[in-house]
Amino acid sequence: MTRNAVLITGASSGIGAASVRRMAARGWTVYAAARRLDRLAALERANVHPLPLDLTDDASICAAVDDLASDGGVSAIVNNAGYGSYGAVEDVPLAEARRQFEVNLFGAARLIQLALPQLRRAERPRIVNISSVGGRIHEPFGAWYHATKFALEGFSDCLRMELKPFGIDVCVVQPGGIRTEWGGIARDSLLASSGTGVYAPWARRHAGMLDNTQAAGWLSDPDVIARAIEQALTARHPRTRYATGAGARPLLLLRSLLSDRLFDAMMWRGSQAQRNSGFDLWPATAPSPLPQP
Numbered sequence: 001m002t003r004n005a006v007l008i009t010g011a012s013s014g015i016g017a018a019s020v021r022r023m024a025a026r027g028w029t030v031y032a033a034a035r036r037l038d039r040l041a042a043l044e045r046a047n048v049h050p051l052p053l054d055l056t057d058d059a060s061i062c063a064a065v066d067d068l069a070s071d072g073g074v075s076a077i078v079n080n081a082g083y084g085s086y087g088a089v090e091d092v093p094l095a096e097a098r099r100q101f102e103v104n105l106f107g108a109a110r111l112i113q114l115a116l117p118q119l120r121r122a123e124r125p126r127i128v129n130i131s132s133v134g135g136r137i138h139e140p141f142g143a144w145y146h147a148t149k150f151a152l153e154g155f156s157d158c159l160r161m162e163l164k165p166f167g168i169d170v171c172v173v174q175p176g177g178i179r180t181e182w183g184g185i186a187r188d189s190l191l192a193s194s195g196t197g198v199y200a201p202w203a204r205r206h207a208g209m210l211d212n213t214q215a216a217g218w219l220s221d222p223d224v225i226a227r228a229i230e231q232a233l234t235a236r237h238p239r240t241r242y243a244t245g246a247g248a249r250p251l252l253l254l255r256s257l258l259s260d261r262l263f264d265a266m267m268w269r270g271s272q273a274q275r276n277s278g279f280d281l282w283p284a285t286a287p288s289p290l291p292q293p
């Protein structure tokens with residue numbers, strides 16, 4: 001198969017939507033997948049095909065891959081869909097932790113399993129997994145999110161070696177701080193899980209940090225990551241990792257230079273240093289919107 005056709009998950013927002021626009025403008029056939037089809041409709045043009053996909057639902061993943069196969073197959077997959085489930089480990093229901101893994105790791109893994117026969121037939125096949133700088137660094141109240149991204153990093157390294165005999169390249173993209181819906185979702189989940197209870201004083205400050213980060217104006221535009229994804233998809237010899245976006249490289253450098261305890265101290269200070277956080281907007285009695293065990 002010679003055509004350039006890519007499936008991009010998480011296409012209804014942020015990095016995914018920017019990547020759909022960029023690759024479509026480059027003439028690629030793009031399958032734009034997500035749950036919110038109304039958002040995907042806004043991306044539609046001759047070479048963009050909306051695809052309903054819920055990564056927590058195996059039947060939905062199978063149906064999406066079947067659709068791709070009947071349309072001629074894809075030469076690349078960008079596993080971008082994901083969200084940040086935040087909260088103290090003691091507070092987050094394991095059902096929510098499992099859902100976090102379903103979306104950020106197992107859903108991507110299942111897509112890869114099912115689509116590999118299509119990729120094997122392609123001319124320059126690629127898998128691009130959107131991890132995070134959070135796949136290499138850690139912060140308080142982000143245990144489940146970081147666990148999924150650390151896992152995706154190791155998963156991608158093993159996969160890259162397994163798929164080398166077939167000429168299928170596997171790349172990891174590690175965004176830093178990007179202006180999308182991600183921060184608001186992470187903040188809300190943190191406050192829902194730990195906005196009350198014994199972790200509340202620290203969790204609320206961390207939520208304030210997430211808020212202030214969104215408001216600060218130094219986050220990168222999603223197209224910065226879309227550009228890295230384009231490089232991973234089109235370079236003759238792609239890099240194994242692309243770290244880019246606000247703060248990504250400095251944070252990775254600091255992680256490699258500092259001891260665990262020094263890095264903990266730096267991240268804790270950043271987490272707790274917020275004064276004007278806005279977290280008081282969250283009512284202390286708000287019920288958790290997350291599924292309960």
Ligand SMILES: NC(=O)c1ccc[n+]([C@@H]2O[C@H](COP(=O)([O-])OP(=O)(O)OC[C@H]3O[C@@H](n4cnc5c(N)ncnc54)[C@H](OP(=O)(O)O)[C@@H]3O)[C@@H](O)[C@H]2O)c1
Binds near residue numbers: 053131174176
């Ligand atoms: N923004 C950042 O600062 C940042 C930094 C590092 C890494 N990242 C990573 O970048 C990726 C894209 O995030 P973003 O920043 O663009 O966030 P975003 O604007 O919130 O977009 C997330 C996308 O994931 C999709 N999604 C969520 N749950 C899903 C499910 N169950 N099934 C299918 N799709 C699902 C959403 O679509 P629907 O809700 O319509 O299904 C949406 O299109 C994520 O993997 C994130 O972890 C982001």
